[in-house]
Amino acid sequence: MFDLFHNLGLGFGVVFQISWWSPWWLYGLSLPISINILMCLIGALVGTLVGVLPGIGTVATVAMLLPITFGLPPVGALIMLAGIYYGAQYGGSTTSILVNIPGEATSVVTAIDGHQMAKQGRAGPALAIAAIGSFFAGCVATVLIAVLGAPLTKLALAFGPAEYFSLMVLGLIFAVVLAKGSVLKAIAMIVFGLLLSMVGSDIETGASRMAFNIPELADGLGFATVAMGVFGFAEIIRNLDAGAEMNRDLVQQKITGLMPTRKDLIDSAPAILRGTVLGSILGILPGGGAVIASFASYTLEKKIAKNPSRFGRGAIEGVAAPESANNAAAQTSFIPLLTLGIPPNAVMALMVGAMTIHGIVPGPQVMQKQPELVWGMIASMWIGNLMLIIINLPLVGIWVRLLRVPYRLMFPSIVIFCAIGIYSVNNAPVDVILAGVFGLVGYWLIKHDFEPAPLLLGMVLGPLMEENLRRALLISRGDWSVFLTRPLSAVLLAIAAFLLVLTVLPALRAKRDEVFTESEN
Amino acid sequence: MADTMGHSATTTRNTSVVIGFCLLAVAPQIFEFIWSIGTIFGWGAGRGPATVVISHATALLAGAPGALIGAIGGDTKKASSEVLLALIYSYPLFAVAILTIFMTIRSAQDYVGGIALMALALFALWASSDLQGMRGFSFGAGTAPRMFGGLLVALGAGIALTGLLTDGPAMAHYAWRGPLFVMVSIVFFALAIRPLGVVVTAFASFLIAAMGTHETRWVEAIIVGACLTLGCALLFPYVLGLPMPMFPRFLVQ
Numbered sequence: 190m191f192d193l194f195h196n197l198g199l200g201f202g203v204v205f206q207i208s209w210w211s212p213w214w215l216y217g218l219s220l221p222i223s224i225n226i227l228m229c230l231i232g233a234l235v236g237t238l239v240g241v242l243p244g245i246g247t248v249a250t251v252a253m254l255l256p257i258t259f260g261l262p263p264v265g266a267l268i269m270l271a272g273i274y275y276g277a278q279y280g281g282s283t284t285s286i287l288v289n290i291p292g293e294a295t296s297v298v299t300a301i302d303g304h305q306m307a308k309q310g311r312a313g314p315a316l317a318i319a320a321i322g323s324f325f326a327g328c329v330a331t332v333l334i335a336v337l338g339a340p341l342t343k344l345a346l347a348f349g350p351a352e353y354f355s356l357m358v359l360g361l362i363f364a365v366v367l368a369k370g371s372v373l374k375a376i377a378m379i380v381f382g383l384l385l386s387m388v389g390s391d392i393e394t395g396a397s398r399m400a401f402n403i404p405e406l407a408d409g410l411g412f413a414t415v416a417m418g419v420f421g422f423a424e425i426i427r428n429l430d431a432g433a434e435m436n437r438d439l440v441q442q443k444i445t446g447l448m449p450t451r452k453d454l455i456d457s458a459p460a461i462l463r464g465t466v467l468g469s470i471l472g473i474l475p476g477g478g479a480v481i482a483s484f485a486s487y488t489l490e491k492k493i494a495k496n497p498s499r500f501g502r503g504a505i506e507g508v509a510a511p512e513s514a515n516n517a518a519a520q521t522s523f524i525p526l527l528t529l530g531i532p533p534n535a536v537m538a539l540m541v542g543a544m545t546i547h548g549i550v551p552g553p554q555v556m557q558k559q560p561e562l563v564w565g566m567i568a569s570m571w572i573g574n575l576m577l578i579i580i581n582l583p584l585v586g587i588w589v590r591l592l593r594v595p596y597r598l599m600f601p602s603i604v605i606f607c608a609i610g611i612y613s614v615n616n617a618p619v620d621v622i623l624a625g626v627f628g629l630v631g632y633w634l635i636k637h638d639f640e641p642a643p644l645l646l647g648m649v650l651g652p653l654m655e656e657n658l659r660r661a662l663l664i665s666r667g668d669w670s671v672f673l674t675r676p677l678s679a680v681l682l683a684i685a686a687f688l689l690v691l692t693v694l695p696a697l698r699a700k701r702d703e704v705f706t707e708s709e710n
Numbered sequence: 711m712a713d714t715m716g717h718s719a720t721t722t723r724n725t726s727v728v729i730g731f732c733l734l735a736v737a738p739q740i741f742e743f744i745w746s747i748g749t750i751f752g753w754g755a756g757r758g759p760a761t762v763v764i765s766h767a768t769a770l771l772a773g774a775p776g777a778l779i780g781a782i783g784g785d786t787k788k789a790s791s792e793v794l795l796a797l798i799y800s801y802p803l804f805a806v807a808i809l810t811i812f813m814t815i816r817s818a819q820d821y822v823g824g825i826a827l828m829a830l831a832l833f834a835l836w837a838s839s840d841l842q843g844m845r846g847f848s849f850g851a852g853t854a855p856r857m858f859g860g861l862l863v864a865l866g867a868g869i870a871l872t873g874l875l876t877d878g879p880a881m882a883h884y885a886w887r888g889p890l891f892v893m894v895s896i897v898f899f900a901l902a903i904r905p906l907g908v909v910v911t912a913f914a915s916f917l918i919a920a921m922g923t924h925e926t927r928w929v930e931a932i933i934v935g936a937c938l939t940l941g942c943a944l945l946f947p948y949v950l951g952l953p954m955p956m957f958p959r960f961l962v963q
Binding site for chain 2: 260376430612639655
């Protein structure tokens with residue numbers, strides 16, 4: 190317990206670290222500023238902006254902003270990127286409630302009841318409950334990360350290559366189980382990602398693999414390049430052919446009375462609690478993340494409600510539960526990344542990219558070698574959540590006004606911003622073209638109903654998986670049974686196999702599809 | 711699966727898919743040919759177009775069948791890369807294309823998607839065919855790519871099979887305007903950023919991308935484009951300290 194407080198103290202110390210800033214125009218005067226607080230604020234604001242604007246996803250934004258973090262110190266960079274992720278969960282709810290357009294996939298279900306509340310003139314309470322729920326969930330998740338961090342790291346240190354390989358297999362299977370649509374397609378996307386990760390020189394022998402003597406490919410495909418193509422450019426192209434201006438039925442009346450009534454609070458308190466618990470659990474599971482958490486918690490609320498018919502007609506629980514769940518999940522998904530070095534979803538995969546850019550190899554050793562990085566990030570999450578609740582409610586008007594920016598002006602701006610961003614990573618024009626090509630690939634994937642998120646996960650885990658597989662087999666002298674004879678590894682693989690079998694079973698499949706179709710009607 | 715009753719009806723529907731697969735089967739060869747045209751003008755290094763055509767044609771028509779017969783006869787001579795491409799990539803896809811003629815496709819979206827993934831995996835298998843395999847019990851550079859390539863072939867075939875066995879959506883409609891102008895804008899950016907600098911390139915690319923939708927109003931687009939260019943020109947080189955050329959090279963010198 191003492192450790193926990195010590196660690197959190199260290200984290201807050203890092204976040205509040207003061208440095209003296211003396212710009213030339215102050216003629217020698219210095220101002221005390223905290224870079225990390227500033228980064229946290231920027232991250233939270235950008236995240237909210239992204240969450241509010243439909244058409245730019247979190248993954249694309251994090252990919253877009255990766256190059257921008259180059260010049261920053263690693264702690265500041267990661268704090269900012271984390272801020273974008275959970276900030277987007279806040280921002281997404283605003284548009285869902287006011288405009289009935291979910292800015293993020295995670296707040297699709299919030300729109301169902303949230304917008305109904307807004308139409309009944311209760312937009313204020315809906316926004317407030319969403320913010321309060323998110324804040325509560327964020328606090329719980331922050332504590333959870335701090336509590337679970339150290340023991341999980343100890344566990345991870347007992348892992349050998351065989352266990353690591355099995356763990357990654359389990360993670361990828363989770364990603365398949367929780368992905369939308371066909372299981373076969375999701376697995377195929379993962380394997381496609383694994384193949385893409387193998388382009389470039391081999392880690393052990395240095396042989397050039399599948400690079401066709403193209404010098405730009407010799408170092409492998411840049412992770413940011415592929416992510417920006419498949420998520421950024423592909424999304425833009427897809428939105429363009431969806432055609433015409435989206436129907437924006439904005440709630441015009443002035444938002445009055447943010448404060449929820451006593452009854453609202455009593456109604457939503459248990460929903461917030463349930464959402465937080467469910468979200469935290471689903472966030473830790475690899476492959477889960479915020480989207481599935483919000484869907485699942487909405488379904489749960491509807492199932493256990495005394496009068497389910499209220500849902501869809503402005504039930505406050507329908508706002509409280511998914512909003513707490515998505516925020517909790519967004520934050521707990523940092524746990525596998527920080528303790529085991531395994532990204533559970535696409536955004537975390539990009540965080541791995543950000544870490545490697547700064548020369549940090551994610552994994553259990555990070556917590557011991559760079560505690561200030563990990564704990565600084567954890568502490569910043571709590572502060573970020575506090576900032577969001579303070580910033581967001583008064584700023585709702587500004588965010589809504591931003592929605593009036595038409596897509597015809599937004600999309601060329603995003604294209605240019607992405608292009609400059611990719612170019613600046615390596616100063617390589619070829620990277621820009623590659624990202625464009627992957628944009629077309631992503632467009633094709635969307636058209637054939639393949640999910641791009643597992644692809645990204647496969648691409649990040651590819652090198653790690655191959656390395657551990659090779660090492661495990663080398664140690665066991667080529668004996669494949671090592672994965673089954675080592676108990677931990679066998680258990681992990683058994684869970685993976687069990688999950689895969691469960692998913693293919695018809696009864697569970699129907700349940701899974703039901704969760705995903707919930708929002709579409 | 712082959713629906714003998716409605717045979718003639720399905721053939722007509724499948725023709726475009728079959729032609730597509732045949733084109734896909736020789737896509738790498740065509741790509742190398744187009745690439746090689748550049749060598750006439752002295753761009754890039756590589757073989758001339760004539761050599762490319764002759765080597766691929768002989769590999770497809772003579773070399774590969776010869777190697778196939780040779781392999782059956784127990785002759786293990788090392789095949790050239792073109793022959794391997796024909797054997798590993800083109801022939802299986804031609805076979806799939808021929809089989810497609812006799813199939814009733816119930817979900818074109820899945821079937822075409824699965825086959826395209828399979829093609830990709832076969833291509834990866836060819837690309838990693840020159841790499842070293844297992845040495846004793848340690849992995850060579852080529853082991854893992856071949857392993858995952860083989861797995862993806864199987865998965866692609868599985869997806870294609872679901873497209874034959876279960877009903878599903880047909881091919882989605884593709885728009886051309888958005889993808890075209892966004893791609894032109896990206897390619898223009900990549901080619902122009904070095905010689906022309908951020909200011910000119912970003913502004914021009916913005917306007918090209920803006921053509922991607924018919925809703926664009928030009929006055930508005932030019933104003934926003936100018937503001938964005940100014941913002942980026944300040945943000946990236948000055949605020950973030952990422953070095954990049956600002957103005958066209960011929961103006962600076």
